[in-house]
Amino acid sequence: MNYRFILFVCLSSVALGAFSIIDTLFYLQKGLGFQQIAFLATLLNVVVMVAEVPTGFISDKFGVFKALLIGTLLRSAAAIFYIMDFYGNFIIATILAAVGIAFLSGSLNAAAIRLKGDMSTETALSSLSFYKSVALIIGGLVGFVLFRQVIDYPWIFASVCFVLACVSIIPLVIGLKNNDKNQHNTDHFAQPDEQKLSPKNLPILIKNQATRPIFWACVWISVGAVTPMLVWQKLFDGFAFGLVLGFVSLQVAVMAASYVVKRQNIALRYKYIAMLANGLILLCIPLVTGNVLILTAVMFLHVFFHVLSSIFIFSLFHEQVEDGIRNTAESLTSLFDSLLLIPIYLITGYLLDAGRLNDAFYLSAGVALLVFLLYFLANKSPVGLAD
Template sequence: MRNNNTIRYDVLSYQGLSALYALGLSLWAGTIYLYMKQVGYSYGQINLFLALFWLVTCLTEIPSGFFADMFGALKLTFLSSLFRGSGLLFLALFEHNLTILVLSAILTAVGDSFYSGTLTAWIVEKTKKTDLDQNKLFSHNYMLVSLVSFIGGYFGADFLGNFELKVPLICGAFILYVTGILALSLTRFEPESKPRKKIVKFDHNVWQKKRPLFETFVLFLPLTFVTVGPYNQWQLYFQHGTTIKTGLILVGINLCAILGAIVFGFLVRLNLQAEKLFLAHVLALCISVWIMIYSPYYLALIFMWLHVALCSSAEVLQTKLLHEKITDDLRTTWVSVNNTLEALVTTLALALNGFLADHFGLATAWGGGALLGFLSTFGWYAWQIRWRKV
């Protein structure tokens, strides 16, 4: 049993790195697509950036989990910060250059893959044999990240963005570099990497042994069709006029993300079945999108914020469900498998969203994605119930 001081140090390291990384992302989160549009990239080129980002993410997620299990999560966090920061810096310093756009998409995607789920898997391994309440840890960390994102997003959009739209990207890159250096400095406290043979050895009956985990992977996927539109296009949907005001909207987004994490903490105490609670989140998210697209501007904005709160709660719930289903030492690898599937579906969802948006508008694209996500999620769950009864 590890002592309380060591556990506290691990938790603080996890929360500190998560908060700094979130700050590095939040500074430009409300302005990046506005910047790309300002410097002359077309909507097609912006969609190319997004498509490349998710395609490369899909290809690098599983290798990143494998590398994290082999070499350590903190080293991958350092590389993530280096790649993602460099991608942002290139995008900011070389305006309207298609080669740089492609390079930036690749670097930021690799950086995203190296980070996604890595620190979470690291802290789960560190604390799984302790009395620490991991549900509370995830909820508190999400609130911390949302608070940092709230402050960074508002400052980056309404102050740095109105000064010059490339400045948030440059500042974000600098914060990511600092995060990477701190993560690298903590590697001396990380346990030795697992032998390679333990990582690559999969049983030939892995499908039967891991069926609950694979079913959980599939259950999560349709939600991507519901959230991909609002998540990627809210700046374009709600920005009116020439003055950058997305910072104020981002304030609401991050406050609602904190609210969602708080609500999840309350829902956990009700001891509801996790899968049914997830289905309730999917239904509520679909309804919020459908109401949003048929509402006037300010009412739509309110439902956008509600949508974010539900996404926040659903994300914490997904983290809880996923780690409950992982029962072996390949935690980061399985998280990366989940992220790879999510990235693949996101690429498909973006393609569908882009087609619908170009031909019928953003509202139709969002509503159609919500309908597809709703039918797929509940169809898959109904099939699971039927299979279990056979």
């Protein structure tokens, strides 16, 4: 995998780590409640939903590395708007971040697959996840220290890292300008009209993807992580050094999952077990919030099995999708994911503000079990639900 791309992934992940360790606490210290935080998350997903298909289409037509550059610049600008002190700054920051996420969502995996060489798809995606986790830990530790000094500092640091990430990828944007599009699109005019990637063919693409169980597994996989994502900082911050312990252990879980996939050829039955285990562990988390060591262990297992599940699902998705529509197809998964996250965030925020932690985790566990069922169906009927 190209070293400049790895550097880009590491720098942008350091930026993400710098504020992902403290973002919920940052909002709470700014006077927001969980429902208001959920509203911002909902707004982010609405904008992502609107932007996903256009940005995925742009990426497929004009190149994944250009999309990575644009998306990262937008995230850098968003980080600055989060700390500005004027009415509506959170909304502007959220919109900028959402459009940036939309540009990055399909492009990052597509770029990794473009540069994977002789690696398998699972190995390429797990390597990407490993690099991101190492950088997230570094960024998180820096962000934690900066947050204890001034709560705005992690966002400034993140913005600078995003800019440096953009600088690192510019040689790829320039050097691969003639080979930066998906393979089928380089011979675009030689394709039959119905196979060309164009706005008028998007309804056909949506219909074809929506009949595939693996498409819906990709859509639902992140929905199952909403509750732990919203509450982990609050749960760990009540213990001495709990925030650092929680953040580092969760990133180590991501690294461990990535390492296992890179080193082992995992049989299908064990993939099923990992997905079922994730759902069962989510049911246990609210029962162990009083002990930091047990909480750390259980959250570690949740993240470990969740990341394994995500790698298995997206690897199968990329193996089943045509190369010429790869970015747009993954953007479609993010579009529907964003649509589903709107009610999920609002419901989860309401449950958490009402003190109904158990019910919030039951919701996530149910989604995790649904993901297992969809992945099972995808292996039984890879082409479509109608088959």
